[in-house]
Amino acid sequence: xxxxxxxxxxxxxxxxxxxxxxxxxxxxxxxxxxWRTVLRSRVAMASAVIxxxxxxxxxxxxxxxxxxxxxxxxxxxxxxxQIKSVFDVLVGHLLEQDEKTxxxxxxxxxxxKETVEGSDGTSAREYPRLKFGGAxxxxxxxxKSADVISIILKSSLKSLLIFVLLSLVIxxxxxxxxxxxxKDAIRSVFKGETETPxxxxxxxxxxxxxxxxxAWDLSHFYHIFGTDKVGQDVFYQAMKSIRTGxxxxxxxxxxxxxxxxxxxxxAGYFRGWIDDVIQYIYTTLNSIPGxxxxxxxxxxxxxxxxxxxxxxxxxxxxxxxxxxxxxIILGVTSWTGxxxxxxxxxxxxxxxxxxxxxQAFGVGNMTIIIRHILPNVMHIILISVVLDFSGLVLAEAxxxxxxxGVDPSMNSWGNMINSARxxxxxxxxxxxxxxxxxxxxxxxxxxxNLFSDAVRDAFDPRLREREE
Amino acid sequence: MMxxxxxxxxxxxxxxxxxxxxxxxxxxxxxxxxxxxxxQLGEKRLTEEAVQxxxxxRGYDKPLLWNSEExxxxxxxxxIFFKKSVRLFVFDFGRxxxxxxxxxxxxxxxxxxxxxxxxxxxxxLLINISFALLIxxxxxxxxxxxxxxxxxxxxxxSGLFYIIGGQFLVGKLMNLVPISGYDTGFEAIKFxxxxxxxxxxxxxxxxxxxYRTIFLEEIGKDYVRTARSKGLSERLVMFxxxxxxxxxxILTGVVVVxxxxxxxxxITESFFGIPGLGSYxxxxxxxxxxxxxxxxxxxxxxxxxxxxxxxxxxxxxxxPRVRLG
Numbered sequence: 001x002x003x004x005x006x007x008x009x010x011x012x013x014x015x016x017x018x019x020x021x022x023x024x025x026x027x028x029x030x031x032x033x034x035w036r037t038v039l040r041s042r043v044a045m046a047s048a049v050i051x052x053x054x055x056x057x058x059x060x061x062x063x064x065x066x067x068x069x070x071x072x073x074x075x076x077x078x079x080x081x082q083i084k085s086v087f088d089v090l091v092g093h094l095l096e097q098d099e100k101t102x103x104x105x106x107x108x109x110x111x112x113k114e115t116v117e118g119s120d121g122t123s124a125r126e127y128p129r130l131k132f133g134g135a136x137x138x139x140x141x142x143x144k145s146a147d148v149i150s151i152i153l154k155s156s157l158k159s160l161l162i163f164v165l166l167s168l169v170i171x172x173x174x175x176x177x178x179x180x181x182x183k184d185a186i187r188s189v190f191k192g193e194t195e196t197p198x199x200x201x202x203x204x205x206x207x208x209x210x211x212x213x214x215a216w217d218l219s220h221f222y223h224i225f226g227t228d229k230v231g232q233d234v235f236y237q238a239m240k241s242i243r244t245g246x247x248x249x250x251x252x253x254x255x256x257x258x259x260x261x262x263x264x265x266x267a268g269y270f271r272g273w274i275d276d277v278i279q280y281i282y283t284t285l286n287s288i289p290g291x292x293x294x295x296x297x298x299x300x301x302x303x304x305x306x307x308x309x310x311x312x313x314x315x316x317x318x319x320x321x322x323x324x325x326x327x328i329i330l331g332v333t334s335w336t337g338x339x340x341x342x343x344x345x346x347x348x349x350x351x352x353x354x355x356x357x358x359q360a361f362g363v364g365n366m367t368i369i370i371r372h373i374l375p376n377v378m379h380i381i382l383i384s385v386v387l388d389f390s391g392l393v394l395a396e397a398x399x400x401x402x403x404x405g406v407d408p409s410m411n412s413w414g415n416m417i418n419s420a421r422x423x424x425x426x427x428x429x430x431x432x433x434x435x436x437x438x439x440x441x442x443x444x445x446x447x448x449n450l451f452s453d454a455v456r457d458a459f460d461p462r463l464r465e466r467e468e
Numbered sequence: 469m470m471x472x473x474x475x476x477x478x479x480x481x482x483x484x485x486x487x488x489x490x491x492x493x494x495x496x497x498x499x500x501x502x503x504x505x506x507x508q509l510g511e512k513r514l515t516e517e518a519v520q521x522x523x524x525x526r527g528y529d530k531p532l533l534w535n536s537e538e539x540x541x542x543x544x545x546x547x548i549f550f551k552k553s554v555r556l557f558v559f560d561f562g563r564x565x566x567x568x569x570x571x572x573x574x575x576x577x578x579x580x581x582x583x584x585x586x587x588x589x590x591x592x593l594l595i596n597i598s599f600a601l602l603i604x605x606x607x608x609x610x611x612x613x614x615x616x617x618x619x620x621x622x623x624x625x626s627g628l629f630y631i632i633g634g635q636f637l638v639g640k641l642m643n644l645v646p647i648s649g650y651d652t653g654f655e656a657i658k659f660x661x662x663x664x665x666x667x668x669x670x671x672x673x674x675x676x677x678x679y680r681t682i683f684l685e686e687i688g689k690d691y692v693r694t695a696r697s698k699g700l701s702e703r704l705v706m707f708x709x710x711x712x713x714x715x716x717x718i719l720t721g722v723v724v725v726x727x728x729x730x731x732x733x734x735i736t737e738s739f740f741g742i743p744g745l746g747s748y749x750x751x752x753x754x755x756x757x758x759x760x761x762x763x764x765x766x767x768x769x770x771x772x773x774x775x776x777x778x779x780x781x782x783x784x785x786x787x788p789r790v791r792l793g
Contacts, residue, residue: 073564091629147783281709287776291734295753295760296494303499390624397626402734402750417628424636438629446624468738 001079005320007247010250011062012316014254033284037458042197044454047447048206054242054444061243083316097132099231104221105432108134133173133223148218148255153219159210167202167429174198210409228419238436240411245444248327248396249389256331256338261381264339265369268346282336290333297329319407326406327365328391338384345377353422379459384457388449414438473785476780480773482503484557487769495762501548504758508565526565526759527551553589554761563762564752570763573748580650581732583660584665588667589729592721596672600679605706607684615676631739634666648741652726663740682717716787724779727771731764
């Protein structure tokens with residue numbers, strides 16, 4: 001039975017909006033021009049491929065449902081109260097491979113010693129075999145590396161096959177679209193002569209596919225990032241955290257955008273007392289240090305939630321509510337910058353001839369704002385949205401680390417780092433949770449940073465100056 | 469000048485009132501003191517007396533805005549709003565929920581915060597500016613591209629990793645300095661080296677990139693072309709003209725954060741166990757001590773507004789073209 005969490009709904013709304021925006025841009029040539037620069041940038045396209053893989057995982061993880069309960073006695077279908085996502089089903093094997101406690105990446109034996117009872121009744125302290133990690137091996141000490149290498153080789157072959165097929169499909173599409181012969185299309189793609197850097201896109205896609213397929217195949221036999229304190233697969237946790245990171249990075253913007261745009265434009269357009277009031281509001285909000293405002297609000301949310309525990313049906317709904325609230329409060333602390341930029345730009349625009357003319361013709365204020373001002377400040381909105389993203393993903397980790405971020409029960413990179421803090425003090429150290437969070441976060445933030453730089457350069461290389 | 473400063477201080481008053489009212493609403497209206505008491509005491513079956521006792525101890529038992537039981541002026545003064553919020557204006561922070569004097573704690577704890585923040589700021593500025601100047605000097609070459617790519621990579625790593633990595637490498641593997649803790653006097657230095665170092669490395673990426681754009685903007689201006697056409701060497705142009713003029717945006721960017729240095733850094737201080745204001749705030753957040761968080765919100769806003777004022781004044785000092793009207 002499908003179910004809709006609050007954040008899921010907003011994610012779909014956001015995707016709908018992005019889709020409509022893309023359609024709108026495609027239809028207007030002057031809007032397409034800056035995007036064409038982005039499309040031609042090699043760095044931007046490589047980052048875009050990486051980002052879309054993240055987005056895909058995040059999207060699959062947002063399709064939630066209540067799984068059916070296996071109950072042969074009852075003919076009526078019943079649904080579990082737990083919530084799962086489509087992504088959970090896809091990587092179902094990771095969910096079922098829980099160990100008892102910590103185990104290192106690719107380990108076959110547990111991380112800590114345990115008293116094991118031998119077949120003859122004697123007990124000994126030793127590292128017990130893992131339930132799933134390398135359980136198919138007879139002699140784990142000698143066979144493991146050969147087994148891992150053979151899996152890697154097999155999946156490399158598999159990914160090469162998929163990659164070749166995929167490239168052929170893409171090249172065929174290019175050939176059809178440009179009315180080229182397949183032969184010419186292949187040549188110009190591999191010589192890097194196409195306008196869109198297809199070679200780079202294919203290469204990035206190939207590398208990601210290769211890594212994903214290897215990870216996927218290995219994860220059936222080993223815990224490739226080890227397991228955490230309660231024996232859960234760290235690779236699974238790191239992938240589940242993608243959704244949290246993406247939601248913080250995108251929904252925060254969605255939440256703050258209406259305020260920032262409405263207030264920024266009306267302050268710049270109407271001037272007078274409206275301008276004074278709006279300036280007062282954002283100066284006041286801005287003068288409270290962001291972390292403290294977030295901390296205070298989250299504290300208050302905690303009080304509210306502990307006193308109204310009955311209004312949250314499940315743990316997932318509760319942590320989802322907290323995630324949404326965190327987005328809202330992050331939005332409240334981060335809209336002021338965009339608002340100020342929009343105010344300044346609108347103040348300049350309202351003196352421009354075509355707006356003066358529209359006013360002289362008696363066009364209503366709302367029409368002027370929507371038809372003339374909004375399209376002309378769109379690039380500022382877009383750039384600030386894209387630039388904010390990576391900062392928000394990083395902020396999530398810091399906030400979760402100091403316990404004012406997402407719910408501790410939620411998978412997030414911040415929570416992984418938080419728990420890693422204790423693990424680093426162990427001897428020998430448990431480094432894999434931290435490493436997994438680091439890799440997943442670093443790739444996402446780096447790709448987002450590179451992509452947003454390309455977008456900024458394409459839309460307005462001089463924006464920095466105006467921000468001053 | 470004095471008139472300008474006076475006017476700016478007057479402007480700050482409504483903003484501070486706004487902050488004050490906002491925190492009041494956040495802390496006392498969204499959730500009533502009863503809610504806070506229940507959260508703090510945390511037991512399942514709470515007696516009404518226990519809640520009342522908790523509130524009385526901390527002075528939360530008064531009405532929020534209007535005390536109709538008192539006479540005259542005390543109708544207004546014997547309220548939570550007056551006792552807890554209005555008193556903040558004279559920097560009377562009152563007592564924390566655990567009974568300590570917040571004002572005293574703040575005075576004690578600001579020194580360790582400053583001991584980390586000031587060296588970090590100064591050395592960080594020097595390093596970032598020299599790197600940025602170097603990259604800007606070799607703009608368009610491979611050195612520039614490598615530098616910018618390195619900056620983006622450094623920027624993409626969460627600050628938490630720098631701290632954990634630094635603690636692990638320097639503190640644990642090499643055993644050079646203690647991982648965390650603090651001491652008085654000169655003994656404190658060995659505890660301060662690591663946090664300052666980590667802060668520096670964490671800030672290099674964004675700092676260098678930011679100053680590079682400032683330098684590049686200056687390099688594009690007319691006076692630089694004039695200086696070059698006079699036959700000045702590129703080195704002289706960079707140091708004598710570009711650096712000097714770029715100091716204006718750099719300086720004003722620094723001045724605005726100066727007062728906030730008192731507040732310390734939540735993350736760094738708690739990781740390294742430094743008893744500054746940052747870890748003070750963080751402890752209050754984890755212990756859900758509402759009085760301390762409220763005081764720190766107010767103090768932070770005051771310092772921020774003070775920083776804005778300092779920025780405006782410093783503009784007039786470094787840039788003679790700016791006149792305060």
